[in-house]
Amino acid sequence: xxxxxxxxxxxxxxxxxxxxLFKNRDRLFQQGRxxxxxxxxxxxxxxxxxxxxxxxxxxxxxxxxxxxxxxAKVTELLSDQGPAPAxxxxxxxxxxxxxxxxxxxxxxxxxxxxxxxxxxxxxKQKELLVGTVRxxxxxxxxxxxxxAAPEIHFxxxxx
Numbered sequence: 834x835x836x837x838x839x840x841x842x843x844x845x846x847x848x849x850x851x852x853x854l855f856k857n858r859d860r861l862f863q864q865g866r867x868x869x870x871x872x873x874x875x876x877x878x879x880x881x882x883x884x885x886x887x888x889x890x891x892x893x894x895x896x897x898x899x900x901x902x903x904x905a906k907v908t909e910l911l912s913d914q915g916p917a918p919a920x921x922x923x924x925x926x927x928x929x930x931x932x933x934x935x936x937x938x939x940x941x942x943x944x945x946x947x948x949x950x951x952x953x954x955x956x957k958q959k960e961l962l963v964g965t966v967r968x969x970x971x972x973x974x975x976x977x978x979x980x981a982a983p984e985i986h987f988x989x990x991x992x
Contacts, residue, residue, distance in 0.1 A: 836937045838977055838984045843944035846951050850886050851927050856955075858884035890947055891922040895954045899961045903946050906992075910935040910942070938985045945973055967992055 839847075849855040861867035871877070872884040876894040884893075891900045900922075907925060908917045911933050918931045926947060928940060949969055953959045970992045977985060 836940045836984070838937055838941045839944050840948075843948045846947045847928060847944045850890070850947060853886075855886050855889070857886055857889055859888075860885075886926065887923045889955060890926050890950050893954070895958075895960045896950055899946070899963050899966045902963045903942060903966060907939050907942055910939045938987065941973075941977075941985050942970065945970055 846855070853860070858867050858872065859870040862870040870883045872882050872888060872893055874894055877884070877888070882888055882892065890896060891904075904922070904925065907930075908920075911918055911920070911930055913934050920930050924930060925943060928943060930939065933939070946966060949966060950961060953965070954961050974985065974987060974992065
C-alpha cells in the first residue's frame with residue numbers, strides 16, 4: 834500500500850479490506866448489528882450469497898463482469914516474470930500477491946477498482962460495468978502521467 838500512485842481514498846478502502854474493517858453484512862451479523870449475512874441484491878439473495886468483502890468486490894452480481902475483466906488484467910501484470918501465479922480473489926483484494934516488476938500497476942488497478950466499488954456499488958447500489966471501470970482507470974492514468982515523474986506505465990490501448 835506504499836505506492837505513490839495511490840490516492841488517499843484508495844489507501845483507506847484497501848486498508849479497511851486488508852484489516853477486516855470493511856463494512857459488510859457478514860461482519861455486521863457477527864456483531865449482532867444485522868438480521869442476516871446475505872447480500873441485499875435480489876439476485877445474490879436468491880442464491881443465498883453471504884456478503885463478505887470477497888463477495889462485495891468479486892462475486893456479487895453487480896460487480897462480477899467488471900471483476901473478471903480486472904482480474905485478467907492484474908493476472909497479466911503479475912505474469913511478467915513467467916507463468917501467472919495462482920492467487921485467489923481474496924489474496925488479490927488484500928494485495929497479497931507475489932512481487933513482480935509491475936507491482937505498482939497491479940496495486941493501482943486493484944485499489945482503483947475497490948474505491949470504485951465502494952463508491953458506486955456499496956454507496957449508490959449501482960451495477961459496475963466494464964466500460965465504467967475502464968473509463969475511470971484511463972482518466973486516473975492520464976492524471977498520473979501528467980505528473981513530473983509518473984510512477985506507472987501501461988501500454989497504449991491496454992486499458
